[in-house]
Amino acid sequence: MIITMVSVSDTAGGAEAHTVALGRGLRDRGHDVTLYGRCPGWEERGLDRADIRLGPKWSRRTMAVGLLRVPVERHRTNAIADSSVYYLQFKREQIALTAPLARRAPVVWTEHGRWMGGPVGRLLLAGYARAAEHVSRVVCVSEAVAADLEPVVGRDKLVVVPNAIDTRRYAAPPPAMRAVLRQRLLPSRFHDRPVAVLAARLHGAKRHDRAVAAALASESALVVVGDGPDRERLERLAAGNVYVHFTGHRDDVPDLLAASDFYVYCGAETDGTPTCVLEAAAGGLPIVAFRGDPGTELIPYCGGLVLGEPTELTADAVSAMLERRGTGVAYVEQRHGRDRWLDAYERTFGECLR
CATH class of the missing domain: 3.40.50.2000 (Glycogen Phosphorylase B;)
Incomplete structure (x- = not known):
């Protein structure tokens, strides 16, 4: 054709x-x-x-x-x-x-x-x-x-x-390689905490401030990958907190996902099937999402949590969720x-x- x-x-x-x-x-x-x-x-x-x-x-x-x-x-x-x-x-x-x-x-x-x-x-x-x-x-x-x-x-x-998605590109690396990626890509102050990541265009309609609040409520570090018109507001919201790190646009997103522990998804009301969730799940990451956002029907297949409010993400909830790492890999490979x-x-x- x-x-x-x-x-x-x-x-x-x-x-x-x-x-x-x-x-x-x-x-x-x-x-x-x-x-x-x-x-x-x-x-x-x-x-x-x-x-x-x-x-x-x-x-x-x-x-x-x-x-x-x-x-x-x-x-x-x-x-x-x-x-x-x-x-x-x-x-x-x-x-x-x-x-x-x-x-x-x-x-x-x-x-x-x-x-x-x-x-x-x-x-x-x-x-x-x-x-x-x-x-x-x-x-x-x-x-x-x-x-x-x-x-x-x-x-x-x-x-x-x-x-x-190309599931091969986002496949989780062996533990030794993952340890190398964490050392190379994450700030040293993140090494003793669970690390959350979001990788998306930073637009106000997606309300990424919820990701910042959830990470801080659970005493997790947060890596914000991407750029967009809402970045300046989000940086002000983080108020220089040392456990929130903005990377800007990156071409090594699969490696940053592999170096992290879980993904935080925030969707705009007009979103369809979020590829960021598929990419994170293919790499074995549990997903945290928010009730009412499009795409949350995927979360139960990924070993994650759907929250009503960011403050519901506690340190204990993160620990339990990390035990389910890798849950979504087979689902994404078969369906997406x-x-x-x-x-x-x-x-x-x-x-x-x-």
Whole structure:
């Protein structure tokens, strides 16, 4: 198949990692894959890309100007080469570009999260419903995401394909190697405490302050991996506490997970299946999560805890949880492995060509 992805993003997040993994996996299976646009990590994996001169990804800040650009951006789809399937995953591309592309080949979307609320959500939903008339399939990362879309898209177009990870990359190392990683990657003051870790884009909607509070309540150290607009606030909240360490963006996340004892997950209400939870569980870490966040249905399979409030995480609770280290490894390998995920996407694209 010739699979053409149209996606513009300059932010390295979960959706972008999904795009790169899908493009690389499909290419390795012999398909011709090209990206029109930009995606962090794409060219670093040796994948083909062409520029289409689309504006920035839609957000509350860029929405007004973005809507004015729609006629021009639709015209620019003429520069996109013919394809077996066109693949879109962000709202701007889905709403603005699906109709012209669908006249040339089937269009497939992926939906990564729950539908947003408020005036912006209602505005997008109207355009999304019109664009969905032209889409062939919508891949949803969870049943909850599919339930949000069913009244708008129709169940016959929805396919649920849970997120996946390369479990080999996150496999827990032998004890001796783990000890080396702890010595090399963690501050020396952390060596006599349980170490919690979170690795995510630091955005206020995810309320990562709960992770800071839970770690301190349990007398654990916390490694905060990642960057984003909420980092400054979180650093102020930590108030220079020596047991909270901010690393910024890192390329060695699997090693940092391996050096830690448990993971703290905080999700925004629009999140779908959190890949950070899958990555941590694949490395054997128990997961601490918070009641009401998306993705908490995964936690019982990972030997973790779902809390109502951060202060519920006590030192005794952490000690008991660490006895269940490794519980989630088999579950992630069986349900969220990369091969099964690629099989599902290949099958979905193939069904659109019949």
